[in-house]
Amino acid sequence: MLHSIPPSDVRAGMYVAKFGGSWLDHPFWFSRFVVKPADVARINQAKIPAVVIDDEKGIGPDRPQPPKPKAAEPVRIAVVPKASRPNPTGQPKRRGPVIEPWRRKSDRERAQALVAESLVTMRRACSDVRLGRAVRMPQITGLVDEVIDMVERTPRTLLDILRLKKKDEYTYLHSVAVCTLMVNVARHLGRSEAEVRDYGMAGLLHDIGKMGVEDTILNKPGSLNDDEMERVRHHPEFGHAMLLKTANVPEMALDVCLHHHERVDGKGYPHKLAGDELTEAARLGAICDVYDALTSNRAYKSAWSPAEAVSAMWRWHGQFDQELLFAFMQAMGVFPPGLLVELRSGRLGIVLDNAKRNSRPLLLNFLSVEGASRIEPEEIVIDDEFASDAIVRIAAPEEFGLTMQDCRPDAIREVWSDPVLQAAEG
Ligand SMILES: [Fe+2]
Numbered sequence: 001m002l003h004s005i006p007p008s009d010v011r012a013g014m015y016v017a018k019f020g021g022s023w024l025d026h027p028f029w030f031s032r033f034v035v036k037p038a039d040v041a042r043i044n045q046a047k048i049p050a051v052v053i054d055d056e057k058g059i060g061p062d063r064p065q066p067p068k069p070k071a072a073e074p075v076r077i078a079v080v081p082k083a084s085r086p087n088p089t090g091q092p093k094r095r096g097p098v099i100e101p102w103r104r105k106s107d108r109e110r111a112q113a114l115v116a117e118s119l120v121t122m123r124r125a126c127s128d129v130r131l132g133r134a135v136r137m138p139q140i141t142g143l144v145d146e147v148i149d150m151v152e153r154t155p156r157t158l159l160d161i162l163r164l165k166k167k168d169e170y171t172y173l174h175s176v177a178v179c180t181l182m183v184n185v186a187r188h189l190g191r192s193e194a195e196v197r198d199y200g201m202a203g204l205l206h207d208i209g210k211m212g213v214e215d216t217i218l219n220k221p222g223s224l225n226d227d228e229m230e231r232v233r234h235h236p237e238f239g240h241a242m243l244l245k246t247a248n249v250p251e252m253a254l255d256v257c258l259h260h261h262e263r264v265d266g267k268g269y270p271h272k273l274a275g276d277e278l279t280e281a282a283r284l285g286a287i288c289d290v291y292d293a294l295t296s297n298r299a300y301k302s303a304w305s306p307a308e309a310v311s312a313m314w315r316w317h318g319q320f321d322q323e324l325l326f327a328f329m330q331a332m333g334v335f336p337p338g339l340l341v342e343l344r345s346g347r348l349g350i351v352l353d354n355a356k357r358n359s360r361p362l363l364l365n366f367l368s369v370e371g372a373s374r375i376e377p378e379e380i381v382i383d384d385e386f387a388s389d390a391i392v393r394i395a396a397p398e399e400f401g402l403t404m405q406d407c408r409p410d411a412i413r414e415v416w417s418d419p420v421l422q423a424a425e426g
């Protein structure tokens with residue numbers, strides 16, 4: 001069970017599940033660990049509003065926590081004496097739950113604060129690499145933990161904010177976006193907590209080698225000449241060499257850094273690896289990397305919508321692992337319009353263009369998979385919050401004796417409006 005307690009009440013043997021407030025405000029690089037005696041004084045003195053401890057992984061709080069005011073509370077509220085408080089209703093006042101000030105922030109505000117912090121961290125990391133220094137891994141780990149926490153709360157809020165990054169922030173926030181996308185899809189695939197963290201680290205560090213390429217080339221509005229292209233194509237190997245010099249870099253991060261520009265058809269770089277020669281992490285890294293690049297404003301192009309991006313990626317046969325791309329689409333809740341899909345409920349539907357609600361696929365269902373019988377066309381939104389239904393696989397029209405022409409929304413509606421067919425299908 002989780003308990004939110006003041007920093008002054010933390011003792012050795014407790015398991016810290018999270019620090020309240022910003023991770024920049026506490027002296028620890030990790031936000032989940034068992035408190036050692038040497039840590040106690042530093043936590044007790046930290047200028048943070050609360051510490052969340054998990055009594056299933058460590059000892060519990062000494063006593064129930066009364067809602068007492070703390071000296072370190074960042075928000076001070078003037079207290080009006082009870083007798084002078086107006087109470088126009090005359091009814092006894094209801095007591096609500098006591099909510100710490102840091103919990104009052106909306107998810108959007110917390111995500112915005114995280115993006116601002118991550119910009120600082122990535123600027124520092126990139127500057128270190130430009131100067132030939134090793135990456136400061138504790139800061140990177142702390143940032144990945146924050147991203148994981150935010151993805152658990154609300155992945156789309158963080159991704160929506162990261163997608164709006166300015167052109168001059170792209171170099172830094174692209175890495176944070178790829179980290180977030182990797183964490184999101186790893187969680188969807190049911191990976192362990194440790195693996196999810198490795199995926200996040202791999203996303204955050206994948207382009208660190210770009211610090212070996214001049215900004216004028218990285219931000220050039222026009223197309224690159226052969227020399228410039230060669231310099232850009234060297235960034236996976238340069239980044240990999242930099243990470244090899246750094247302690248505690250997960251194997252997965254080294255692999256994704258080196259191979260995120262490979263393609264499953266073997267036409268990528270630097271090693272032209274194909275299919276199973278590439279690890280799942282490298283194949284996922286390629287998907288997350290290109291998705292964020294397509295959905296961002298760049299010096300040479302405007303941002304595409306998520307649906308436009310996955311549509312193009314689905315059409316680019318040979319570039320991506322299509323099974324993993326489907327898992328990515330499921331994790332994101334974004335599918336290409338026109339895709340024929342089977343639902344958990346046993347219905348077959350076509351994905352409609354849903355530009356207004358990018359993160360909620362809109363479908364036109366028209367067939368019952370069992371017996372391939374037509375049903376009255378029905379538009380539904382797949383909303384994962386209520387788990388009403390889910391897209392479980394991509395179907396081919398031929399499986400049901402149909403052509404792609406038959407699966408066009410206007411053709412589906414026209415066929416159903418035929419009274420003879422309605423009578424035949426019941
Ligand atoms: Fe790259």
Ligand SMILES: [Fe+2]
Nearest residue numbers: 174206207289
């Ligand atoms: Fe990238």
